[in-house]
Amino acid sequence: MTTRTTIRCRSTTEAAELIRTGRLVAFPTETVYGLGADATNPDAVAGIFESKGRPTFDPLIVHVADVLSAQELVTSFSETAVQLAAAFWPGPMTLVLPRREIIPDLVTAGLPGVGIRIPDHPLALELLQLAECPIAAPSANPFGGISPTTAQHVLDGLQNRIDGILDGGSCGVGIESTVVSLMTDHPTVLRLGGLPVEAIEDVIGPVEIAVGDPTKDDSAQPAPGMLSRHYAPGTPMQLLQPEQTAVAPQGRRCGLLTYRRFAQDDPAFAPEVSGFEVVEVTGDDSNLRACAANFFQSLRKLDAKQLDLIYAHLYPPHGLGRALNDRLRRAIG
Ligand code: TXA
Ligand code: MG
Secondary structure, eight states, X not given: OOOOOOEEOSSHHHHHHHHHTTOOEEEOOSSSOEEEEETTOHHHHHHHHHHHTOOTTSOOEEEOSSHHHHHTTBSOOOHHHHHHHHXXXXXXXXXXXXXXXXXXXHHHTTOSEEEEEOOOOHHHHHHHHHHTSOEEOOBSSSTTSOOOSSXXXXXXXXXXXXSEEOOOOSOSSOSXXXXXXXXXXXXXXXXXXXXXXXHHHHHHOOOEEOOXXXXXXXXXXXXXXXXXXXXXXXXXXXEEOTXXXXXXXXXXXXXXXXXXXXXXXXXXXXTSOBSOSEEEEEEETTOHHHXXXXXXXXXXXXXXXXXXXXXXXXXXXXTHHHHHHHHHXXXXX
């Protein structure tokens, strides 16, 4: 593992200069922090895999500042791509499109498609403009771990494994982008994420969902890199159905990751909640956006408490609740 000195970038100009010279810089996006490198520089991209401990079969998302820059990386940008880009970029949506040669094999794990998105964050957009290159960036966490939604989370996992960090505060969306493949005639969601499937279907009609079953191993996954165990804390986890009463077993130090129901003030399910050492409430179920924004932060807080077990309530299975449930199922592996 290459040791690097991680500097806190004072400006997007400083961060862009690092990217241009082949270094690794973590930067904020509206979803989670990304670990960026010049997507056209294979050596720099190799550094991302080394720094994260990420297997090279897992492709990286390429970030660009505008639609024109996205079109330059692909051999075709279909009418569906035009519609989706117009509706949701900048935003938490990644489109997989047929790539041009300029994108190195390492970025796409040798696949014919490249995942591209325009992030909806002023610092990310400024960085992309100043760097004058597309930026490949996975979430800025050691492979398989919890995605970072603050600069401190990034440093907790990658200090001295990256060259710089650009601090933009907390990420507003809080979970990763929705990945939509346009490689076949039928648009297919490969990863549920920060843009609800319902919103996509409002624009282009029904889509296929092929996110795989988190309880199966990777060979069964339609999307590369969608490992069954991912986004995972170190503490063992157990899932509860939305209606299920949470009771911690006696003699074990347990935490609960939950949400308020029906916008009531009481912590969820109280007074039934009992025996937990810590309860983290992400929000209420009438505001799944807020739940998503707090989700990884809450999971980290529980993981830091050295508990025996973390119980987590599944969210209502619609909108962002589906993406959150996908993360929860992968967290238990
Ligand atoms: O919100 C996000 O998407 C964040 C921010 C930084 O943009 N990035 C992110 O990247 O979550 P990462 O590497 O943690 O997850 C990328 C996933 C891959 O594991 C894979 O499932 C899918 O996106 N993906 C990327 N490129 C792909 C491709 N060419 N074909 C199919 N799936 C792809
Ligand atoms: Mg990730």
